[in-house]
Amino acid sequence: MRKTFISISLLFSILVMGGGLTQESYWDIQSVSNPLISPDGTYVIFTKKFIDKKNDKRITEHWIMNKDGSNKRFFVEGSNLKWSPGSKKIAYVKEDENDTSQIYVKNLINESESKITNFGHNVKDFSWSPNEEFFSFSAFQEYEDNWIIDIPGKVDGEEYEWTEEPTVVTTMHWRADRIGELESGENHLFLVDSSGGAAIKVSDWGLDYIDDLHWLNNSQILFTGNNSLDDLQTPWKQTSVFLLNVQNKKLEKISDQKGVFMKPKASIDGKKIAFIGHPSKDYSSVAHDVYVHDISSGKNKQSTKNISSSPKNLFWLPGNQLVFDLDARGSSKVMKLDIDNLNLTEVISDFTDQFFLSSVHKDSLYGTHATPNRPGEIASIMNSRLTRLTEFNELILGEYNLGKTHEVNYQAPDGTPIQGWYITPPDFDENKTYPLILIIHGGPHAMYRPAFNYSWHQFASDGYVVLFTNPRGSTGYGTEFANVIDNDYPGAGDLSDLLAGVDYITDKGIIDTSRMYVQGCSGGGVLTAWVVGHDDRFAAAASLCPVTNWISMVGTTDIPAWTFEWFDKPFWEDPSNWLDRSPIMRTGFINTPTLFMTGVLDIRTPMPQTEEMYVALKEAGVDTALIRMNEEWHGTSSKPSNWFRTYGYLTEWYERYKK
Structure with missing residues (x-):
């Protein structure tokens, strides 16, 4: 026994004392997410992804384990897994022999599989009725x-080899990134016997199903939908909460008539419905509050106020309590809300890691837990104590000595408080200086967090200090902080926040100021181009998937209504603000060598945005290069091989330049 203990200790020491992270191990990293505890609290199903190196793709599987994390094993392939109310079966969606997505059910005991639907269109979402007799499901219905x-x-x-019929476009939102051209129509709701058979339609035209489908009782379903269908407005600002009786098809909107509402969840006793929302649509970013609908009175009560960000997943606990996860100052925290006295508390006090909640059983919470040095693993929280149930990446990452993540808090020139972090190399020596990479997040309404990021730790292992911050406009710090950049993006405020962070870290005396670099993707690409158009301190920059010209962007992106909202007036009435906030108009002020990289399929920030500024810098005599990433939509690393290419192009570009 003593020999075994010594051997294990020696192995642990060898692993911990390894060198810095290497690129090659990226192939081996696995990700797990979405643990769903069975209604009887016995088993957990979860999603596991890994890389198929030969075929350059990510494989998704669904595994099952005991609630304590033991007996992990593969269970099924498919998507959108859901437990039966009795915990004996699991339903999911997968393609049939006709490549049409259908509902399937797998028995937990004998693992037999049954195909439930034989629908003519792809089943998208579904929900099991409480008595297990029916499935409600959604499917797309095309307009004529x-x-x-x-x-x-x-x-x-006669047969003719004529050109395919053209696409006739009459709507503003007719395409989507990662999909391409969209069919014109609505998502409707249907009902099918859980044993199979023909499905009947229970919703009608004029109501587009969005998400969150589940049953209130055996005759009513609850969901988020859109019955405004205003093509000239931002789609995600048109959502409401609906209750539909599947027997008489009576439809009721239970959220307020004005505003934006979503994510309904029925209470355990079926007497209340919680959801999140905001009473106005006039915002760029807002922290949605929790509302509770009392079914007997029909009244809605706002139950939170001035929270840091929008709650993500609502779950009811016994005793009129709700739990949900939300972003707050760089962390994903789990909060508990007593809906009687509206007392809101942290489930784990002073929690600074990430916990993404996905299911509950009584008072036990299940989700994904991530830290600065480890990617997400399945975990549970019981009595405010967190327990990890999986460690799929521990063996591989345990071989390496990773850099340390440090929190920083500083003030912008106007006094605005900014939070950020920096990662130092594994062999960091405070008496030496290191090159710096400032990484800017996209969104722009998003939040950087001190969670494991392979690229950032690889930069650190290669000798860089990596700085990432949350400038104004970021979420997780309340509505005012996020919404302040409305009609002011990119602007002087977010620029000063970012540069003040660089000043803060350079004042520590650990940075080689002749080797400082800046990069970002999407909204981060916008701000990267904006930074070099206003400041020359960086030796080189990399703007990935940016917006560079707002006027040409609005007509080519898949989010045109959202883009129009960033400006007080359309460009044909007054183009001045559109031009003033376009990084391309700062071309004459740019001296920093700037690399551009965008996916050739991107229709969020389309390739012409990158090409326009690349050509402008070429004409202006600025060192530049254009990387057109094949088989990539928005972003540059969805294909595993393109992760390596992205990292390689960035580091080789930086190595060329020094002030």
Whole structure:
């Protein structure tokens, strides 16, 4: 026994004393998420992803384990897994022999599989009725296209190799990143017997199902939908909460008539419905509050106020309590709300890691836990104590000595408090100086957090100090902080926040100021181009998937209504603000060598945005390069091989330049 203990201790020492992270181990990292505890509290199903190196893709599997993390094993392939109310079966969606997504059910005891639906269109979302007799599900229904040109000279019975019919576009939002062209129509709701058979339609035209489908009781379903269908408005600002009786098809909007509401969740006793929302649509970013709908009175009560960000997942606990996770100052915290006295408390006090809640059983909470030095693993919280249930990456990451993550808090020139972090190299020596990379987040309404990021730790292992901050406009610090950049992005405020962070870290005397670099993707790409258009301190920059020209952006992106909202007036009435906030208009002020990198399929910040500024810098005589990443939509690293290419291009670009 003593020999075994010594051997294990020696192995642990060898692992911990390893060198810095290497790129090659990225192939081996696995990710786990979305643990769902069974209704009887016995088993947990979860999602596990890994890289298929040969075929350059990420594989998704669903595994099952005991509630304490023991007996982990593969269970099924598919998507959107859901437990039966009796905990004996699991339903999921996967493609059938006709490549159409259908509902399947797998028995937990004998692991037999049954196909439930034989629907003509892809099943998207679904929910099991409390008595297990029915499934409600959503499927897309296409509008009729009545604008078709009849071509003369066509003879019946003859086959012609004519060009495919064109796409006729009459809507503003007719495409989506990672999908391409969208069909025009609505998502409707259907009902099918849980044993199979024909499905019937229970919702009608004029209501587009969005998300959050589940049953209030055996006759009513609850969901987020859109019955405004205003194509000229931002789609995600048109959501409301609905209750639909599947027997008489009576539809009721239970959220307020004005505002934005979503994510309903029925209480355990079925007497209340919690959801989140905001009473106005006039915002760029807002922290949605929790509302509780009393079914007997029909009244809604706002139950939170001035919280840091929008709650993500609502769950009811016994005793009129809600739990949910939300972002707050760089962490994903779990909060408990007593809906009687509206007392809001942290489940784990002073929690600074990340816990992404995904299911509950009585007072036990299940989710994904991530730290600065480890990616997310399945974990539970019981009695305010967190326990990790998986460690899929511990063996591989235990081989390396990783850099340390440090929190910083500083003030912008106007006194605005800013939070950030920096990662030092594994062999950091405070008496030496190191090159710096400032990484800027996208969104722009998003939040950087001190959670494990392979690229950032790889930069640190390669000798860089990595700085990442949350400038004004970030979420997690309340509505006012996030919304302050409305009609002011990019601007002087977020620019000063970022540069003040660089000043703060350089004042520590640990940075080689001749080797400082800046990068970001999407909204971070915007601000990277904005930074070098206003400041020359960086030796080189990399702007990934940026917006560089707001006027040309609005007509080519998949989010046009949202883009129009950033400006007080449309550009044809007054183009001045559109031009003033376009990084391309700062070309004449740029001296910093700037690399551009964008996915060729990107229609969020389309490739022409990158190409326009690349050509402008070329003409202006600034060192630049354009990387067109194949098979990438928005972002540059969805394909595993492109992660290596992205990292390689960035580091080789930085190594070329020194002030």
